[in-house]
Amino acid sequence: MGEKLTIAVQKSGRLQDDSLQILKECGISIDNGKDQLKANASNFPLEVLYLRNSDIPQYVQDGVADIAIVGENVVIEKQKELDVLQKLGFSKCRLAMALPKDVEYTGLEYFNGKKIATSYPNSLQQFLDANNLKCDIHVISGSVEIAPNIGLADGICDLVSSGSTLFKNGLVEVEEVLVSEACLVANKNISNLKSAILERLLFRMRSVLAAKNNKYILLNAPNNKVADIIKVLPGMKSPTVLPLAQEGWSSIHSVINENDFWGVIDQLKLNGAEGILIIPIQKMVL
Numbered sequence: 001m002g003e004k005l006t007i008a009v010q011k012s013g014r015l016q017d018d019s020l021q022i023l024k025e026c027g028i029s030i031d032n033g034k035d036q037l038k039a040n041a042s043n044f045p046l047e048v049l050y051l052r053n054s055d056i057p058q059y060v061q062d063g064v065a066d067i068a069i070v071g072e073n074v075v076i077e078k079q080k081e082l083d084v085l086q087k088l089g090f091s092k093c094r095l096a097m098a099l100p101k102d103v104e105y106t107g108l109e110y111f112n113g114k115k116i117a118t119s120y121p122n123s124l125q126q127f128l129d130a131n132n133l134k135c136d137i138h139v140i141s142g143s144v145e146i147a148p149n150i151g152l153a154d155g156i157c158d159l160v161s162s163g164s165t166l167f168k169n170g171l172v173e174v175e176e177v178l179v180s181e182a183c184l185v186a187n188k189n190i191s192n193l194k195s196a197i198l199e200r201l202l203f204r205m206r207s208v209l210a211a212k213n214n215k216y217i218l219l220n221a222p223n224n225k226v227a228d229i230i231k232v233l234p235g236m237k238s239p240t241v242l243p244l245a246q247e248g249w250s251s252i253h254s255v256i257n258e259n260d261f262w263g264v265i266d267q268l269k270l271n272g273a274e275g276i277l278i279i280p281i282q283k284m285v286l
Ligand SMILES: Nc1ncnc2c1ncn2[C@@H]1O[C@H](COP(=O)(O)OP(=O)(O)OP(=O)(O)O)[C@@H](O)[C@H]1O
Pocket: 010, 011, 012, 013, 014, 015, 051, 052, 053, 054, 055, 070, 071, 072, 073, 074, 091, 092, 093, 159, 160, 161, 162, 180, 181, 182
């Protein structure tokens, strides 16, 4: 049997669906059995292990899994030797310090000598050290936001995304400790054979991610506006310009980045673009 790459993904929880979805978008079919803890891809040399998120960095460092999809926050917290190969654009959140809303926060020194509840003691300790602060860190594994209300701590350090859990518990975010998103990580000593499989997987993932971050754009413009419009539209190499059936008009095709999107659209309109169409890209092979 040929060599296979082993990937760990979260067994259940926030990361699982998006992790399996990105593998699917890479054209990889996994035969499972959701209750199975181990499954094989039918059309790619990949074996999937379903593990607890918090155990994944250790498994990858030990080489039980070659690669994994895991939150950067967990990689940082577990302080394992791993390569972070690619950010994946989902499960975006931040680790933040929060206090009861009636506290008058005066700045970082406020935390000196305070008791802070967290599930991320290492990340918190690093943040405190970097700011020359000393706190009493109280480690709990979940429901951290309840700690100040039940007299367990003065403040918390926990993950935030929408902020609604903080709000519901009468807390206010006051400092950002780190930002995180799901990423693809790898063991530092992967064999050459497995590295070759990993390169193929990474190539597919990057094509999928690039497609998500970009849109195909088509528009019409009078020929005398084409030069100005092209200046606003970089494209993958350069925009395509085709004549319209109507004399004196052209159709311009290009690719624009999601981040620049609305700014570019405004510029295009100002420069005389008409009939602008935006189309999602399925894969973008770079
Ligand atoms: N509110 C949130 N918004 C976005 N991403 C989040 C949020 N909370 C957690 N995450 C990200 O999702 C990851 C998994 O969170 P989840 O709550 O599913 O698992 P867990 O309970 O931390 O871990 P385990 O699988 O070990 O039980 C976190 O490590 C973090 O990267």
